[in-house]
Amino acid sequence: MTPAPAPVPITVDGVSKAFGAVQALADIHVRVGAGEFLSLIGPSGCGKTTLLKLIAGLLPADAGRITVGRRTVAGPGRECSVVFQDFALLPWATVQKNVEFGLALRGVAADERARTARLTIGKVGLSGFEDAYPSQLSGGMQQRVGLARALAVNPQVLLMDEPFASIDEQTRRLFQDDLLRLWSEERKTVVLVTHSMEEAVYMADRVVVLSPRPGRVHEVLDVPLPRPRESSDVRATAEFARLVDGVWKILRKLQ
């Protein structure tokens, strides 16, 4: 496997996006540091997912500029992987083939592809399920496949669109901790779109709060909680509660 490439920063500079007459995002400025974990939160319809798709190069911006590392985004690039809320797995392919998918599209040789995929499946805790089809897995396990597929191409940037939204609470907490552990080992730049205030705070170095219609950056909050958080009881601390409450107070005003 190729050594993990150094993480790269993301800059979003004066970006706007409209869908017909609806202004989704207006003059967004955000900078995500190399290797930073950033959460993106806001009322529904504030354009969080749209911003993520713009960074991924899936949608063109109407105005402004987005750079990932040194590349100005004009379409999908090799630095970025995306984890989708609905997993977006190929129902006709096994776990192994799903995880190999990105590598296959990029022309990686079959044996190397298989080796990398097996290794990544192990990292997300799904060893033994290589030959299962997505329909045979629980939601949490399906999303682990989605994460493994994203990680298998060894991206510098991981874009996650409400990845835990359709997973039950206990599974979600375990999964969040696993993700934090993987992130601390591989140091990727992560942008996590979420509608859970606890999750936004628990996971991130900073939380960006967007205001609705049109989406603007309303506030950026630092999360000075010590890491690693996954092995300590961060959720039980007064500091954690204070930070979550801070996000809530902002969101309440925005509704």
Added chain:
Amino acid sequence: MIGILALRAVSVVAFLLLWEWAARAPVSFNFPSPGATFLALVDLVRSGALPAATLISLQSLLLGMGAAVLVGVPLGLLMGVVGPVGRVARVYLDLLIALPTAALIPLVILSVGINVASSAVIVFVFSAPFVTMNAYGGVRDVRPRLVEMARVFGASWGQLLTRIVLPSALPMILAGVRYALSRAFVGLIVAELLLSPFGLGRLIMTARSMFEHDRMFATVLWTLLMAGAALAGLARLEARLLRWRA
């Protein structure tokens, strides 16, 4: 499972009894009994007439059906993926499906002549519209999210088509092929009865003109058995290719 098999066996026995009764009644002049039909079938196989005719007919069938899949699937996918092509071609497809296809036979005789290929053309005309229509419809089963996912990984146009669109549409395509195959058998016999004096159709015609109704029935029965076997084979292939749906 055993219940279903037993039920099937009962239905076959019931059908044979009904047939036997119809022959003894008799419902019409010279209506052959199951036994007489079976004996005629054995005789036709022994004499070599049936195997020879089958071989000729299978050529037309495979040629026409193969072309229907090779043309119909890409055409249907193209229609589904490129909106304007679909909207234009759809009209012709609807017309082709509504058309009494046998009416095309004089046209085929004029342009292809009378040979094994002309039966294949009729088979094609009978079956291709259904393959195309289902491939076209199958594109609607493509989840836009999967296309988005593949694009993130930098999928090219060709990769989107072969790795997302085709497998997404495959269940519909296979259903279309199965239906088209039954249509192909209809087309084959129609062509051989009305157009080319070859194969199973000729065997049926000859037997009829000689009032050998047992031989005629035997050939029809044989054709039915072949169609049934082909459809069952296709259903098995389908189950294998779509085992992820279980």
